[in-house]
Amino acid sequence: MPAGKTLHSTIDPSVSSFFETRLSESRTLFERALQVVPGGVYGHTSPAAGLPGVFPYFAESAEGCRFTDVDGNQYLDFMCGFGPIVLGYRNPEVEAAAAAAKEKGNLYNMPSRGFVELAERIVERVDFADWAVFAKNGSDVTTWALQVAREATGRKKVLQLKGAYHGVDAWCAPGFGGIIEEDRVHIHRFEWNKIDSLIGMLDSLKDQVAAVFVTPYHHPTFSPSEMPVDGFLTKVQSECNRRGIVMILDDIRAGFRLHSGGSHRCFDFEPDIACYCKAIGNGFPISAAVGRDSLKTAAAKVFLTGSYWNNADAMAAAATCIDILERDQIPARIESMGNRLCRGLTEAAASHGYRMICSGPRAAPYPFFDDDRNLRKIQEFCGKAIRKGAFFHPHHNWFLSAAHDEPAIDEAVAIADECLAEMAATREES
Ligand SMILES: Cc1ncc(COP(=O)(O)O)c(C=O)c1O
Known part of the structure; x- marks a missing residue:
């Protein structure tokens, strides 16, 4: 099949002229990718997960809170590489x-000094942590944490929240391709903010549960985020403690962005293991799991390694990033810029007759329109914004970084205001 034909099948014809002019290099590269890469671009950065034919497909460079695509278009960015950029590009x-x-040298036959220094740094920073391990991606450490819980308890069952994302491994990947029933036979799902749903499941599974996975707030895919109701996570913790279950906090999305000691510090609970990734290395590939002393023996028994996991540059990047987060009180700064953004967006929307709600924490808000069940309004809004130079995502929470200052936020709000005015004008015409 000719490359162009394959490509156009994914693109709405009404936007193709924009695509062909301002995004022509993105288009060419995507056509080339389709020939040699299954799906062209995959996962959360695939065009289908954003706005096909509207968002650029390939980036060239980035600095601070802006990036440039392969066609030379510059954008004020609100995705931060889907989270890892916490201090700015x-x-x-x-x-x-x-x-x-x-x-x-970077990669040796053994870890470098920076490995020990980073472990010391994280253990010092995270209040309940007695040890730390490192890998590259979030999935590496969520899957490893699950195994540590099984090793420590001698039990098989694992509970996770309905709609939660914990990575690409077979026990938790959102898709079904290549997954067999047995991969998930011991995985059960309970409901966010409903402690009875957890207790009912724990009662029926009796003494078989090794781990309960939680996130600090609920960030299901393609849906608004939900904060915990008072006492929910504390009750999850006490149920886990009472029943000898390992409570695992998947803090990969929010950890160190909401609080420089881990996001559990913003809520009233302490897990047994926490997993971190985005926001600890400012874009350098590194993830971490930390845990309590009581799990150290089990942790030492679960094999953990990867060819590049000891790279010295990522360890040094993470140690510096973690220090800056604390030294410059970055989470508080990001929260205040997030407040400014969310206030600006909701006020601009209201002034044009729309109700926009910014769900989730201000450092990683998930904005959505009230009464937008088919997501058309948010897609139209983000489609207009990208043409005016702001990268807002319609289906994923946004991320702010320390590089987003007041002028950048005000510029984003002004762009949002223009988009909303245009939407309101077409709404009135039709
Ligand atoms: C909450 C959560 N857990 C786990 C993961 C998986 O991390 P990674 O994509 O680095 O494997 C992600 C990634 O977005 C995440 O948001």
């Missing part, structure tokens, strides 16, 4: 620390 201190480590 190419933060000079993090880049310098990573470059200094890399200069000496």
Whole structure:
């Protein structure tokens, strides 16, 4: 099949002229990718997960809170690489620390000094942690944490929240391709903010449950985020403690962005293990799991390794990033910019007759329109915004970084206001 034909099948014809002019290099690269990569681009960065034919498909460079696509268009960014960029793209201190480590060699036959220093740093920073391990991606550590819980308890069952995402491994991947029934036979799902749903499940599974996975707030895919109701996570913790179950906090999306000691500090609970990834290395590939002393023996028995997991540059980047988060009180700054953004968006929407709600924490808001069941309004809004130079995502929570200052937020709100005015004008015409 000719490449162009394959490509056009994914694109709404009404937007194709924009695509062909302002995004022509993105289009060419995507056509080439389709020939040699299954699906062209896959996962959360695939065009189908955003706005096909409207969002650029490939990036060229980035700095601070802006990125440039392969056609040279620049955008004010509100996705931060889907989370990892917490200090802003190419933060000079993090880049310098990573470059200094890399200069000496980067990957050796054994870990470098930075490995121990980073473990010490994280254990010091996260209040309940007595140990830490490192990997590359979030999925590496969520799956490993599940195994540690099974090793520690000698039990098989694992509970997770309905709609929660914990990575790409067979026990939790959102898709069904290549998954067999047995992969998930011991995985059960309870409901967010409904402690009775958890207790009922724990009662019926009796002494078989090894782990309960939670997130600090609920961030289901393609849906608004939900904060915990008072006492929910505390009750999950006490049920786990009472029954000898390992409580695992998947803090990959929010950890160190909401609080420089882990997001559990914003709520009233302490897990047994926490998993971190986005926001600890400012874009350098690194993830971490931390845990309590009582799980250290079990943790030592669960094999954990990867060819690149000891790279010194990512360790140095993470140590520097974690220090800056604390030193400059970045989570508070990001929250205040998030407040400014959310207030600006909701006021602009109201002034044009729309109700926009910013769900979730201000550092990673999930904005949506009231009464938008088929998601048309948010898609139209984000489609207009990208043409005016702001990258807002219609189906995923947004992320703010320390590089988003007041002028950047005000620029984003002004763009949002223009988009809403145009939407209101077409609504009135029709
Ligand atoms: C809450 C949560 N858990 C786990 C993961 C998986 O992380 P990774 O994509 O780095 O494997 C993600 C990724 O978005 C996530 O948001």
